[in-house]
Amino acid sequence: MKKSFWKKATPYLFLLPFLLLFFVFMIYPMFYSFAISFMKYKAGNFSAVGLSNYRYLLGDPLFKQCIFNTVVILVFQVPVMIGLALILACILNGKELRGKAFFRLCIFLPILIDTVSYSIEFSLLFNNKETGLVNTFLSMIGIGALPWMNDGTLAKAIIVIAVTWRWVGYNMIILLSGLQAIPKELYEAASIDGAGRIKKFFYITIPGVWPVLIFAVILAVNGTLQLFTEPYLITNGGPLNKTMTIVQYLYNMGFKKFNYGVASAGAYLLAVAIGMLTWMQLRVSRRDT
Amino acid sequence: MMADKRRWNAGTVVEYAFLIIMCIICVVPFVWTFFSATQNSTQIWQTGMAFHFGGNLRQNYQDLLQYTHLWKNMWNSAVIAIVYTVLVCIVDAMAGYAFAKFVFKGREAIFFLCMTALFIPASVTMIPLYIMMSGMKLVDSAWGVILPAGAGIFGVFFMRQSLMDYPDELLESARMDGASELRIFLQIVLPVLKPSIAALSILSFVQRWGDYLWPMIVLRTNENQTMPVTLALMITPGTAIKYGAVLLGACISLAPILILFLVLQKNFIDGMMAGALKG
Numbered sequence: 001m002k003k004s005f006w007k008k009a010t011p012y013l014f015l016l017p018f019l020l021l022f023f024v025f026m027i028y029p030m031f032y033s034f035a036i037s038f039m040k041y042k043a044g045n046f047s048a049v050g051l052s053n054y055r056y057l058l059g060d061p062l063f064k065q066c067i068f069n070t071v072v073i074l075v076f077q078v079p080v081m082i083g084l085a086l087i088l089a090c091i092l093n094g095k096e097l098r099g100k101a102f103f104r105l106c107i108f109l110p111i112l113i114d115t116v117s118y119s120i121e122f123s124l125l126f127n128n129k130e131t132g133l134v135n136t137f138l139s140m141i142g143i144g145a146l147p148w149m150n151d152g153t154l155a156k157a158i159i160v161i162a163v164t165w166r167w168v169g170y171n172m173i174i175l176l177s178g179l180q181a182i183p184k185e186l187y188e189a190a191s192i193d194g195a196g197r198i199k200k201f202f203y204i205t206i207p208g209v210w211p212v213l214i215f216a217v218i219l220a221v222n223g224t225l226q227l228f229t230e231p232y233l234i235t236n237g238g239p240l241n242k243t244m245t246i247v248q249y250l251y252n253m254g255f256k257k258f259n260y261g262v263a264s265a266g267a268y269l270l271a272v273a274i275g276m277l278t279w280m281q282l283r284v285s286r287r288d289t
Numbered sequence: 290m291m292a293d294k295r296r297w298n299a300g301t302v303v304e305y306a307f308l309i310i311m312c313i314i315c316v317v318p319f320v321w322t323f324f325s326a327t328q329n330s331t332q333i334w335q336t337g338m339a340f341h342f343g344g345n346l347r348q349n350y351q352d353l354l355q356y357t358h359l360w361k362n363m364w365n366s367a368v369i370a371i372v373y374t375v376l377v378c379i380v381d382a383m384a385g386y387a388f389a390k391f392v393f394k395g396r397e398a399i400f401f402l403c404m405t406a407l408f409i410p411a412s413v414t415m416i417p418l419y420i421m422m423s424g425m426k427l428v429d430s431a432w433g434v435i436l437p438a439g440a441g442i443f444g445v446f447f448m449r450q451s452l453m454d455y456p457d458e459l460l461e462s463a464r465m466d467g468a469s470e471l472r473i474f475l476q477i478v479l480p481v482l483k484p485s486i487a488a489l490s491i492l493s494f495v496q497r498w499g500d501y502l503w504p505m506i507v508l509r510t511n512e513n514q515t516m517p518v519t520l521a522l523m524i525t526p527g528t529a530i531k532y533g534a535v536l537l538g539a540c541i542s543l544a545p546i547l548i549l550f551l552v553l554q555k556n557f558i559d560g561m562m563a564g565a566l567k568g
Contacts, residue, residue: 011391114499
């Protein structure tokens with residue numbers, strides 16, 4: 001009798017520390033913040049205000065601007081990064097390539113640096129002056145210096161380039177593991193049938209790597225939708241809020257204006273967007289495999 | 290040199306050229322930072338391709354000491370990253386074991402809850418967590434950074450996955466022999482999980498070391514802040530920014546991770562990929 005009680009309790013005891021942390025620091029705050037999203041915080045007290053936080057957000061042009069900025073950055077950053085990562089992975093998967101380990105090491109390097117340090121570096125590399133490293137290079141190859149920080153589009157481009165720089169190696173290695181799982185015989189058989197490189201890429205590589213590719217895209221989309229450090233430190237949201245992202249808006253709302261209600265409501269809208277996008281991407285991955 | 294069967298057609302040349310250009314792009318910012326850490330602000334601002342030493346290293350170091358609590362900040366980063374890593378590895382190994390090798394009421398429900406929570410953005414829980422941290426008097430303390438991140442769901446999946454293929458019979462026979470559950474966990478499960486725990490440690494350590502948003506919110510005084518938070522404060526607009534010192538700080542902050550990477554190499558890459566590949 002006593003023994004069977006302990007037998008039943010064993011898995012729960014192993015789970016206990018995790019569940020404690022999980023419920024206290026994750027599940028409870030999730031409900032808490034859902035409640036706050038219908039409240040107003042003033043002088044240490046919360047009072048119910050119904051949907052007015054959500055209404056405020058949907059009417060705030062700055063929030064719309066931030067959604068627009070984030071989406072624009074996302075639409076360029078994710079395909080560019082995943083595309084580059086896929087090309088790199090395909091090249092590094094070639095069996096005759098020399099110096100694989102060296103190339104992989106170099107391209108993996110950016111993931112080591114912390115987000116703050118690399119953001120500061122990129123803000124200097126892309127500075128407006130003709131003497132910035134990137135502008136010096138652009139002058140050298142005849143394009144000329146660009147006003148990176150003063151132009152909304154160029155400033156978004158910096159964010160896209162910076163995030164791509166940091167994460168391309170990470171995604172390359174994810175995709176490389178997907179490529180290595182494709183049986184070599186498929187390629188050999190295709191070669192015998194006279195298929196060229198391009199054909200092999202579209203008929204063997206893409207279908208073979210598809211689930212891993214979708215997984216990398218999901219990670220990238222979720223990451224970019226939650227972009228904060230890069231726009232906060234590289235462009236400081238500027239010029240004229242043209243690079244301010246959703247999470248930056250939420251941070252300002254919550255921790256600078258102490259408008260907890262609106263910040264929580266916005267976070268929930270972001271969560272719903274991420275949930276829906278992830279679900280859609282998972283559906284795409286299932287249908288095609 | 291390459292007098293083998295291999296044909297150097299246009300395709301291979303393009304491949305190598307592309308790889309080399311990508312490598313240069315990936316490495317140049319590091320080299321630039323390394324040189325700029327020895328230069329003063331004027332040199333950094335005025336010379337674009339300044340890949341040379343600037344002779345200002347000592348001054349930058351002194352500025353860094355003056356504007357930050359450099360080694361205290363490094364220490365804080367290390368304490369937070371190490372304590373967090375140890376905590377997550379123990380908690381996740383235990384939970385992953387429970388999910389992988391026991392049948393119990395509520396298993397599917399709890400597991401599903403974890404799956405869902407994995408996709409909840411951190412900004413959802415940020416404000417309640419801050420209010421809770423204030424209530425628990427953990428604002429401005431290392432625990433205030435460690436505990437909210439303590440439920441490492443990723444690691445639970447990873448540990449569970451690593452144990453799935455381990456034969457149940459071996460655990461059963463240990464039970465038959467009268468081994469206690471704790472002993473089975475310590476002497477059978479943990480050794481099996483060793484490579485996975487190594488991978489999870491690297492991932493957790495690097496994540497926590499470079500963390501910015503939450504530590505910035507919780508850690509209020511400079512003495513208690515981590516390296517990234519301190520560095521970000523140094524470039525606050527409207528102050529006289531010592532770029533040389535900031536970049537030297539960036540180099541110092543990178544050093545532990547870079548050393549870890551160079552020493553562990555393949556294991557390091559596997560570790561960073563742990564969550565992504567097996568999750």
